[in-house]
């Protein structure tokens with residue numbers, strides 16, 4: 001269908017610019033402060049949050065707590081709305097992720113591995129909400145990274161043992177749902193325990209979701225959500241990833257005692273009252289994809305949103321995306337070009353080598369290898385938090401000329417993929433996207449642009 005199209009530098013450059021515009025529009029839609037402002041409104045003493053109204057004239061004290069990489073921006077937006085009513089507040093954020101706040105204290109803490117600062121923040125937060133009365137309101141702000149930033153291990157596990165367990169969990173290939181099932185069962189604050197500690201005060205939890213499926217009990221290990229997992233599930237996960245010998249004995253013993261009924265389960269939907277808790281997602285990957293689709297349409301592309309629930313091994317998923325793009329350009333199915341194929345979620349890299357890169361750069365390189373003989377098309381794979389793995393890039397662009405250009409520069413793309421070493425290749429080609437920290441985090445986005453046969457969009 002598109003075979004006559006010549007791939008020119010100018011065409012690729014224009015597609016890259018369009019892809020970046022689509023990405024930046026998606027980021028703007030999930031800006032934490034905008035997301036809070038969109039769903040919360042105040043008129044005098046009336047606070048409206050999505051479908052609920054809260055009468056502030058009946059509230060004695062307002063406490064604000066939170067944890068997560070994007071929580072400072074969320075807290076600032078809440079201060080704009082409620083600053084005059086906040087009596088006490090404390091949030092735990094990653095080192096360097098602070099903003100000036102007038103009414104709320106900030107503690108900086110370790111991420112992805114927890115540290116003593118995080119534990120001190122968790123202790124102070126728990127002590128603060130435990131004092132809340134039935135006529136108090138506790139506002140909880142949660143975003144990605146919250147699990148690591150709010151560590152408060154159960155009594156029989158030390159922080160060092162919790163850190164060791166977290167390290168093993170993060171390396172073993174478990175999903176975030178599985179990792180957080182264990183985190184919840186090793187914690188005195190996660191898995192709904194914060195909500196139970198604050199009862200009978202009213203609780204409003206505002207969440208920026210960085211998990212596939214947006215489940216409140218998984219985002220930052222759900223401090224105010226009924227837990228859907230059990231000690232039994234934790235033991236299954238330990239077996240599935242062969243973690244037994246690698247976890248500290250105190251952790252293994254705690255989980256085994258829990259499964260035998262000798263430790264209290266996390267609060268479930270049917271074991272505790274939740275009427276005092278209002279959990280709301282203010283933004284997530286789906287919202288970013290909608291904004292991306294709208295911008296793509298404005299640029300003249302037919303948006304094709306595949307899913308906001310992307311999971312699986314990065315290289316395989318990338319090849320499937322390249323195959324769909326080829327289907328579009330070769331047959332006009334499921335939609336004729338110009339098309340913008342969009343997907344979001346979080347794939348898993350099985351690290352094979354010692355190289356540098358991140359999920360998104362690996363995705364882009366695997367896709368580049370699958371489109372060497374394709375007509376003009378461009379992929380941008382990037383993380384919405386602006387940092388892809390341990391690199392300074394958000395992600396990378398790939399196109400049918402990537403592999404050839406790399407070879408001309410003396411780099412074997414296949415070798416770089418095998419060594420999980422995508423960063424130096426894309427860096428050399430000038431195909432990294434560097435946004436710096438974006439202040440938000442709703443997982444990753446993949447934007448594939450397939451232009452019309454004459455090379456254009458419909459603009």
Ligand SMILES: O=C(O)[C@H](O)CO
Pocket residue numbers: 143144145146147148176180210211218219220221
């Ligand atoms: O902190 C966490 O648990 C992850 O970022 C998922 O929300």
